[in-house]
Amino acid sequence: MAPDSTPPTNEATAEFRAARDHLLQHRGDIEGARRLPRPEGAYFNWALDWFDPEAHGNDDVALRVVDLAADGEVRAETALSFAALSGRSGQVANWLRGLGVARGDRMLLLLGNQVPLWEVMLAAIKLGAVVIPASTLLSPEDLADRVSRGEVRHVVAESGLTGGFAGIGGDWTRIAVGEPVAGWLSYADSAAVPAPFTPDGPTRADDPLLLYFTSGTTSRPKLVQHTHRSYPVGHLSTMYWIGLRPGDVHLNVSSPGWAKHAWSNFFAPWNAGAEILIVNQPRFAARPLLDAMVRHRVTSFCAPPTVWRMLVLEDLTRWRPPLRELVGAGEPLNPEIIERVQAAWGVTLRDGFGQTETTAQVGNPPGLVVKPGSMGVPLPGYEVTLVDAASGAVVTEPGAEGELCLPLDSTPLGLMTGYQQDPERQAEATAGGFYHTGDVAFRDADGYLTYIGRTDDVFKSSDYRISPFELESVLIEHPQVAEAAVVPSPDPLRLSVPKAYVVLVPGATADAEAARSILEFARGRLAPYKRVRRLEFAELPKTVSGKIRRVELRGRENELHGSGLTGGGESPARGKLEFWEEDFPRD
Template sequence: MELGTTAQRESAAYRCFRAARDHLLGHRDDLEAARAFPRPEGKHFNWALDWFDVEAEDNHATGLRVVDLAADGTLLRETALTFAELREHSNRTAGWLRAQGVARGDRILLLLGNQVALWEVMLAAIKLGAVVIPASTLLTADDLADRVTRGQVRHVISESALTPGFAGQEGDWTRIAVGEPVHGWLDYAAAADHKAEFTPDGLTRAEDPLLLYFTSGTTSLPKLVQHSHRSYPVGHLSTMYWIGLRPGDVHLNVSSPGWAKHAWSNFFAPWNAGCEILIVNQPRFSAKPLLDALVRHKVTSFCAPPTVWRMLLLEDLAAWRPPLRELVGAGEPLNPEVVQRIEQAWGVPLRDGYGQTETTAQIGNTPGQPVKPGSMGRPLPGYDVVLVDVETGEEITAAGVDGELCLPLESSPLGLMVGYQDDPERQADSTAGGRYHTGDVAQRDIDGYYHFSARGDDVFKSSDYRVSPFELESVLIEHPSVAEAAVVPSPDPLRLSVPKAFIVLVPGSKPDAETARSILAWSKQRLAPYKRIRRIEFADLPKTISGKIRRVELRGLEGQAHANRGSAQAAHRREQEFWEEDFQGPGIQ
């Protein structure tokens, strides 16, 4: 029921969700027992009304804190809202949006940075039964036009400074600006004056659409991923469990709005647990102010992508002593070297996990369980995982064998998307054989831990052996001069292709022949002959807006270079490119 707080507290939807959440919290250190949690299976569910509002009533604990820092790390402003205030603000916003014509099922393009309005609108949209299309603030005008068209957008809520990105776009869609008034746009500030009472216009079905994500496109153009009122709010109970969140925690997640990970760890998972969400905004990322914030705001749980962890390791982490209990990484696999160095500095294990825009957290190293550096962990509550031979389609049961990560559909994966919108061919491919196909390749060891190998499109052959870029990159970043690396195939007339590494150096290292010699020698000492790095190039790494390395772009760059070189390959290299043939002597050859 969604008819008022008392009715909500007694509703089956609330009781079922609470029972599932409490079971997971009660078995934080026992993964097998946690997997037996009672799934909320009701026909109707509206997370903002049936869960958040009930827990937020008269709750004066801080639910959201947004800290804005200047470029030099000094504090510009700090805004904190209690759960009760967030409940009231989102009620006002929902009522005001309804008055502007936002109705159940309407699609809202949300173009906001990490500001309070983002959380108010998200809660309000859920209450209204509208569908949110999160968008990154870094999108181009063409990107925005694509989202408005393919997303069938009825309303746009944008930062005032970003509204020029919609200039020239026609269409019958509502324009709402957050910030300074913009001519021709409604002023979001008016929502604060709307009445605080909100009554829904009916029940929300758990399978109704809630979110529509445009994926980051590491290997293809963005797909449109649709989630429901069940798949993400309920599905992120698995994410809450993986992170290890508890009521009263202060959780900081480094993620940009517009991408699935933001909803994972800056919205659903923390508020499923009853945590404070801490946001630290910087004009440009700087490690020291972020570390200062961890200490100042007594952060207990911290999540960041591998790129951020690597940048933090450039500092003396032991000089900061925040009260951290949980450390997790997501976005791309964590290299063992990073995991080990973080634990050495802070005495807290850095735990990796795995999921996709299409799902919630599927696999993870969970609190209280042994952590294997380099492993993604084991299947999380709500998910059964199998490995499938990419050529035969047969399930792989042996340990140490590469296979595609798949989710058996008969087990009803907890946070699996509704599907790809308006793309029946892609949808059929993704669910062929009664399994959801992730497209990612991994191995399972004898203890049931999964180890990431590569995106299916990233694996390549060299001398007729299959090569995983991630394995090679993990070796490379252990070299003291290497900050980041991306490995792709470089065409070779003898071996078909050889591994080539595009490398970003740590500050102070020179992109010269001596550094190249050292890195190539390091590779030879630690990798089998068919795996070792044969070519390197010092260059910036192209990334998606969400921070994932675009190996597809590097593969294309290398393929084009090969085509241009023809038979005289060695004579036509880029300026900071080195091959092992360039060096003689025992150091490499």
Template sequence: MPMNPPLTAGNATGQPKPRDDDMASGTTARRDSAAYRDFRAARDQLLASRGDLEAARAFPRPEGEHFNWALDWFDVEAEDNHAVGLRVVDLDADGTLLRETALTFAELRERSDRTAGWLRAQGVVRGDRILLLLGNQVALWEVMLAAIKLGAVVIPASTLLTPDDLADRLARGRVRHVVAESALTPGFTGLDGDWTRISVGAPVAGWLDYADTAHHTGAFTPDGPTRAEDPLLLYFTSGTTSSPKLVQHSHRSYPVGHLSTMYWIGLRPGDVHLNVSSPGWAKHAWSNFFAPWNAGAEILIVNQPRFAARPLLDAMVRHEVTSFCAPPTVWRMLLLEDLTQWQPPLRELVGAGEPLNPEVVERIQQAWGVPLRDGYGQTETTAQIGNAPGQPVKPGSMGRPLPGYDVVLVDVVTGAEITEDGVDGELCLPLTSRPLGLMAGYQDDPKRHAESMAGDRYHTGDVAQRDADGYYLFVGRSDDVFKSSDYRLSPFELESVLIEHPAVAEAAVVPSPDPLRLSVPKAFIVLTPGHEPDAETARSILAFCRRRLAPYKRIRRIEFADLPKTISGKIRRVELRGQEEKLHDLHGAGAATPRGDREFWEEDLPRG
């Protein structure tokens, strides 16, 4: 059932006091408000423009002064809506069902009202920062909705953070309240401060019990209008190339901005959407919160103690998943199975987090007959670029600019805009047509903020090319692109060739210092099951690359090793680069450089 219930008289319980022009109490008043009408008009045009990217890009931008997504959109759409809005499925290590919880949109509305009222009774007020340390459990969605209604600012955090990480979040985030899983509360031991402690799960001494929200009574009434530019979210970035930045988003930039993400995924009312993403990271809000509920789709969560492809695929069939999003690492793990054995009613398949290699795109298409569409965005934005639904997909390409975004390429040295096709440049967003989904800025870091917005453009720090059809090809992080014999090399391009080899499950390419060429490409490789990390496997991979790469791009060194990743799953090439530089600084870059037991150089292996 779509999340578009018929107009009703509504129930004033939990609705705001009158305000300004359209603030009479009750859901009917909100349905008649400019905030709701503008958002609905934008959403509906995007839904109607599937397959017509130009029409979608002309959607009317909701730009009113006031907007509160939970009150002005979610609550209105959820009234008397008994379709499932959230389903959480918990599996054990063998894939056996432990529990399943399904909540309708109407239930989520009522529960989040009670949660908001209870949090207010504990001292949470507009503008307070709430650190949220929860896994994929119902309380996460309840607290998110409640915080938006209250006007509080949420700092989502990964459940894998260390005590030092938590201390950093508490201090830099200026946290006033913490909502954490009971099992994770020991991580706060010794972290003193005047902040409210709320545990979810078993009671914890010294912490308030979140279970008390179920007994809270009384209507929730907001304390006034929410400005669309008020802060809503603070995200610590995953730190692939530097220390985590603190990104601030507003009530406009993420809820409204994620209309672009909804369009890219191709979500429709009544869809069942599954996204593999951990709480605490921006992609979780993209695909497990705002984009599905912008469309009126069901969010399906499949929790596993450790990722296993088969139980996930079984769940996709059992729950009739129509839309599926996963990072490239998960797509590669899924391809270790014969996907033709599972045939869920899929219509949309997308990947994000890191670029999708062409080999992965083609194999998924062969297995399921559904195009796997890549997209691009950042914590600082919503989905900027994507292979849009109903449009031709170019494997290896990020796609074209999505509704709400204009994109330019800029010369990294001169700052001049690049107009030629096929030329490397930094992806930038012109601020003269400021994207709806662009962050408000980096908190407490004016230097970094000024650098990111220099020249009246937002600088992504990513390098790409544009082809004659307007599709953008990812080259790499500006920090990841490197020179070898004076040629600029893209790690992504070389990694895309490597994973076509049947022995390669994952690969990361970095420069390895060389006295003649300055540096040469070195690949750190994770093998697929059944292949040994020995000289014969290395010889086979190097020969494979020789046949497919120009001599100046050739992989010259291989090391079989696990890949360091952020806790959001992105490869930390910066760590591998540092490892190489340190090794060669210590021992020199010549042939006498020590090598690991699983490292092989091209010159060591006769071609035979």
């Protein structure tokens, strides 16, 4: 239902609307979309200047949260309209203000996918508070680090998770969502406060809005700061990449606490005026999720490659949701996955690339011809330059690889303001007039970018540069392989050789015959210098956000093989279920 009267508006609202509508009008026209009229006003508060005007009298569903039991049965379902969330967030903002939450205060959120998460986020934006999203999987040590380094003044946490803060001292507000907790204020009390909210003044567009702790695949998590401009406005690029439209039902599989959750479960859908659908499961299972997609008529679906790899183990043709847009992000999508989804649903699964430090930078938006293996082209609001890591020179020739960088002479639309409390990392990340992503890619003659790997993931073998992602893409085409991670394994002759850590599909047996089959399969599809020469069946170490920690696997290889290939005797050192190509002599 459209708003029942003219909503309140101002110059900031009009600027944002013009940019958003420009992208909607140039769907399928990437060159036209890049002529984005960027909102440059000094003041902007997304919750007050965009969400509330759009929500005025709007009874369309903004958020639907569905809780499933382990068997897939619906345990609970809650749906709130845009108008209801607008009023409720104003109520929460008034309540928080009464507790002392002020503009610029840092607030840590430890909430799962439940309605209060969205209410508090909107309320915090209205107040001008700075939100620190946290994963519900964090340890007490992680939480202590975030409270300390984040200079947290207020915490909103699920009642069942408040125990993680037991040993953390300090003068900070404690708010529990759920059952009463001794020593914590009850979030339920916010329901007794009036809803109309009046801000204490205008919000500067460049005021801090979000502080994210990165997932730390290689080092201690960095503290990334975004503003009221860089994230809400910056996620216009994400809206365009996904292809969201007003009235869409958008489902994104992502856990709170990580940047991708804000990408696709908050800013991008509500920038478009789409419904956010949340499906909570005690443990991920593909079939109940697919059932929910059909039942709630999902038109747009985003999931990380790990989830896509589990979904394609099912016969997707059995489910026919009215899907129009399918995207994946977090790690590169393997061509095999894209092909299998296309065959089942007739919809192209499109890749995209971004970071905690940015919004969606590169992607395959709707209407762009998808090239297998490519992550797409620069999205509106971003220019992308490839830079040679050794010389610092800009790489221009097609096919040459370089670090993916963003020129800083014109500020990228969704780029962070910087790493907080870490001037050395900040200086390194912005050296030479570029923001350095730390990711290596190459650009073809048509301007498409193809991901190669992190600068610290790409390795040499016999003086050839090896991209783990390329080898992993081949490995998961094998019918028994569910996931794979390739790292260098020390070798006295070749410096290192590619070794694959492999997770098999359910029902497959990790034995010599499976190893032989997988190694032969890869040998037939890879150039000799890229050949996978060692394979080990093992679980893959991951961050709490689901990214593979290749740094941990590389460390294991160095411990196992770094001092030579004998483990104290004549036999080569091996992992528990490790096999080498020498184990399978060819006829």
